[in-house]
Amino acid sequence: KIDIYTFLVKYEPNLHSGSFLLPLASPESSTKGNFIKVEDNNPGYKLDNFCIPKHYEEDLKRVLVPAGLVADRVERVALDIVQDFQEEPIVALCVLKGGYKFFTDLLDRIKQLNSHRNKSVPLAVDFIRLKSYVDDKSSGQIEVIGGDSLENLKGKNVLVVEDIIDTGNTMMKLLSLLKAVEPKTIKVASLLVKRTPKSVGYRPDYTGFEIPDIFIVGYALDYNEYFRDLNHICEINEAGKVKYATKS
């Protein structure tokens, strides 16, 4: 004997996310609002609870998101992506340089799922390099400073893989550049979204963590190219900002 609730939980595992109530909703609706929220009052972790490169010990305030938690969350984002795409081929577009760790870890997980499920998502990769930050301030302009011609993305399912959505300006500009080459679909996965009053309101299709309005480094996120060689997502301190400020 199986009651309706058991039936739904068994055959509609996304019931709790509301997708059962919205059978006609587009696939992203069940994942767009699904992220780990790091609250403003979250103290994070003491630096000496973790292994931190010796050369950065004096330059950080705290660990905000440990690398192990990033790995666990990335695993789930990968699952959400393959469930949405089913068997549609994707071109994963890595936004360099900050996106490279999330990109490789996310693609490793998708590849793993591709050989452990009865459906698989063919993957191609592409890269684009953008620059908008000097010190801890957005320059207000984005520049495309590398990558293949975007023309190659015409007619493709493009999955943009980004490290962080801060104001959202960079992503809005990138999306308008991409739309101009007419991909079949465009989805965006961002490891982090910052809660900032400067936000233009943009929300990616897949989000790892929503974080407070502080400048963070590590897991490929930089401050003037430093701290990419730090595994954990950490808050930089004032000494670090001064030590690695642009000298110009």
Ligand code: HPA
């Ligand atoms: N850290 C590093 N890079 C960034 C950030 C940040 O907090 N926001 C936008 N780019």
Ligand code: MG
């Ligand atoms: Mg950067």
